[in-house]
Amino acid sequence: xxxxxxxxxxxxxxxxxxxxxxxxxxxxxxxxxxxxxxxxxxxxxxxxxxxxxxxxxxxxxxxxxxxxxxxxxxxxxxxxxxxxxxxxxxxxxxxxxxxxxxxxxxxxxxxxxxxxxxxxxxxxxxxxxxxxxxxxxxxxxxxxxxxxxxxxxxxxxxxxxxxxxxxxxxxxxxxxxxxxxxxxxxxxxxxxxxxxxxxxxxxxxxxxxxxxxxxxxxxxxxxxxxxxxxxxxxxxxxxxxxxxxxxxxxxxxxxxxxxxxxxxxxxxxxxxxxxx
DNA sequence: GGTGCGATCGCCT
DNA sequence: GGCGATCGCACCG
Numbered sequence: 192x193x194x195x196x197x198x199x200x201x202x203x204x205x206x207x208x209x210x211x212x213x214x215x216x217x218x219x220x221x222x223x224x225x226x227x228x229x230x231x232x233x234x235x236x237x238x239x240x241x242x243x244x245x246x247x248x249x250x251x252x253x254x255x256x257x258x259x260x261x262x263x264x265x266x267x268x269x270x271x272x273x274x275x276x277x278x279x280x281x282x283x284x285x286x287x288x289x290x291x292x293x294x295x296x297x298x299x300x301x302x303x304x305x306x307x308x309x310x311x312x313x314x315x316x317x318x319x320x321x322x323x324x325x326x327x328x329x330x331x332x333x334x335x336x337x338x339x340x341x342x343x344x345x346x347x348x349x350x351x352x353x354x355x356x357x358x359x360x361x362x363x364x365x366x367x368x369x370x371x372x373x374x375x376x377x378x379x380x381x382x383x384x385x386x387x388x389x390x391x392x393x394x395x396x397x398x399x400x401x402x403x404x405x406x407x408x409x410x411x412x413x414x415x416x417x418x419x420x421x422x423x424x425x426x427x428x429x430x431x432x433x434x435x436x437x438x439x440x441x442x443x444x445x446x447x448x449x450x451x452x453x454x455x456x457x458x459x460x461x462x463x464x465x466x467x
Numbered sequence: 468g469g470t471g472c473g474a475t476c477g478c479c480t
Numbered sequence: 481g482g483c484g485a486t487c488g489c490a491c492c493g
Contacts, residue, residue, distance in 0.1 A: 322487070362489095375487070
């Protein structure tokens with residue numbers, strides 16, 4: 192058939208049979224300004240050719256939520272360690288009519304102020320008393336994108352330590368795919384703190400977003416659209432397809448097989464139409 | 468693999 | 481005073 196095989200995920204090769212990370216992935220801690228950047232196009236002249244700037248975030252919420260997929264979130268710790276994860280799952284919160292959004296009805300509070308700030312502003316809020324979630328504001332009054340899951344790309348051992356710090360002593364060691372497969376898990380694994388609220392993802396020195404030189408765009412057929420998680424109480428807004436994830440990716444927090452079949456059918460149909 | 472439930476506290480009404 | 485854009489664990493199959 193015409194199905195495309197995923198080839199961009201480094202995760203399956205990054206784990207040995209018992210889930211331990213391979214040594215090669217440690218490269219990102221120190222080599223990011225040499226190897227990775229040098230084989231990029233010579234036409235890039237800025238100091239950091241892969242970092243996404245202000246203009247990237249100036250997109251409507253749904254567009255930005257999809258555009259985040261495949262991009263790399265980077266967190267630089269105070270000791271210089273750079274934690275990297277590819278975004279594989281997002282949700283759009285539109286504000287205004289979107290009843291599930293903290294900014295529904297244009298409601299603006301001390302907590303959600305970042306949602307109303309310029310596109311690219313980070314919105315970090317605490318939930319259930321013990322967790323955090325990270326959003327990024329988009330175009331649109333009060334609109335923001337929730338980052339739900341990442342594929343760990345580097346320094347998995349550090350992420351594992353950060354996650355283990357909040358788990359029972361003696362708990363089973365987490366597999367790479369379990370480090371960032373949920374909105375609060377990724378905040379723990381990347382040490383995203385409450386104080387990151389209202390910072391600018393386009394200019395901050397401790398957290399930023401990069402394009403992946405090896406995967407500039409994600410094909411539309413690889414993006415699954417489905418309902419958001421944890422918003423069941425918000426009527427019709429609970430079922431709108433405002434969650435987006437990379438098809439078949441092992442780091443997605445909640446799969447929806449029906450939605451996967453739907454988008455698969457659509458992309459197959461499109462391909463057949465193109466051919467015939 | 469899936470399901471059910473308790474934890475825990477800031478935020479908003 | 482009630483609830484939540486979640487998670488981990490116990491338990492079941």
